[in-house]
Amino acid sequence: MLEAAGVSQEQESVYRLLVTAGGATAHDVSRRTHVSEPESTRVLEALVHQGLASHNDGTPRVFRAVPPDVALLPRIKHTADALDTARGEADRLLEAYRETARRHDAGQLLEVITGAEALRQRLRQIQVNAREEMLWFCRAQYVAMPSGSNTEEFDALARGVRYRVLYEKPFFDDEGAVDNVVAGVQAGEIARAVPWLPLRLAIADRSVGIFPLVPGGPEGSPEQPTTALVRDSNLLGALVALFESYWEHAVPLHLSETGDLAADDTAHYPALSPADGKLLSLLVAGVADKAIASQMNLSRRTVQRRIQNLMERAGAGTRMQLAWQAARRGWL
Known part of the structure; x- marks a missing residue:
């Protein structure tokens, strides 16, 4: 032992x-x-x-x-540290091996999936294997997974996987769609809506994604879906950027006090204080933090802290997103 x-x-x-x-x-x-x-x-x-x-x-x-x-304990710790170092080096060697394989074999990057059943199995598989985050584009008229059948999402949410899901507005016309979105949001899903989405898309941990190669009809139609599973590559990076672009301009969805699904409305956003309004106006105008601090008689650190507070209040990850959210909420 x-x-x-x-x-x-x-x-x-x-x-x-x-x-x-x-x-x-x-x-x-x-x-x-x-x-x-x-x-x-x-x-x-x-x-x-x-x-x-x-x-x-x-x-x-x-x-x-x-x-x-x-x-014994120092020996065991030393062995554990050595194993961690070896494991890290093995991971780096594995990634180098995969990178070499991807460069010489396109089949390592892109896999074609034909048919609704095969697509359904792959969508379930990538969610079972997800560890950090799932990104979804949900369009109207399902192709492989009827609304409410994706039980893997609830299992993943329960083990701490973050779900960010974008719905196009026609999606909510599908039977039972609203109730199923409500159930997802109650379980921890972060949902937003846009008028229209360009394609169906699922991305797991920013390392593997599934998207259609050609349009496919609803399940049961003669036009079976032909989709692609793409692994870490420039193409997958472009798909992640596409998701983030639509996410940034989408309307957040939340549950009302009665448990109904509702979209955030600018009328519900509290106005900023005069000081925060002035700071935000200077920021959007492109004034540097140091100059803002000078004009408002604040320290530079205080300016940065207040900007961070505004970003958190707006749900923005960057200053550019803050500017867009500020315009949408009527803060400018």
Whole structure:
């Protein structure tokens, strides 16, 4: 059991005897383990050499175990650190191997999926394997997954995967669509809506995505979907950028006090204080933080802190997004 710490089974057996006996001579060890006394002496001296045991200078010598927290825990920590380093290097080598494979084999980057059932299985698979975030474009008239059938989303949300889902407005005309979106939002989904989406899209952990290669009809129609699964590449990066662009301009959806699905409206946004309004106007006008601080008699750090507060209040990840949200909310 202690082999990972560099202790052989033979040495571990003798070390355990010393721990439980409090001390023992080579003769004692030989008698209890049924091993010759010279062999017992060899094992005991090996334990001393490894810092697992000590002995007195008497005759015969009495060997005692060094406490496990002193003898073993540092060795185990060192081994664990070495394993972590090796694991990190193995991950880097694996990524280099995959990168080389992708460059020489397009099949490593793009996989064609034909048919609704195959698409449904892949959509479920990437959600089961997702660890951090799922990005979705949801269009009207499902092709593979009827609204409400994606139980993998709820499982993923329960284990901490973040879901950001964009719905085009015609999607809500599908039967049961609104109730299913409400259930998703209640479970933790972050939902937004746009008038129209250019394609269907699902991206897991920004490392794998699924999107249609050619338009496909609703499930059951003669026009079966032909989709592509794309892995880490410039194409996937472009799809992520497309999602973020639509997400930035989408209207957030939330649950009202009655539990109904509602879109955020600018009329519901509290107005800014005069000071924050002035700061925001200067920021949008392109005035540098240092100049804003000078004009408003504030420290530069205070200006940056107030800008960060405004970004959090607007749900913006960048200053550019803050400017757009400020215009949409009537803050300018």
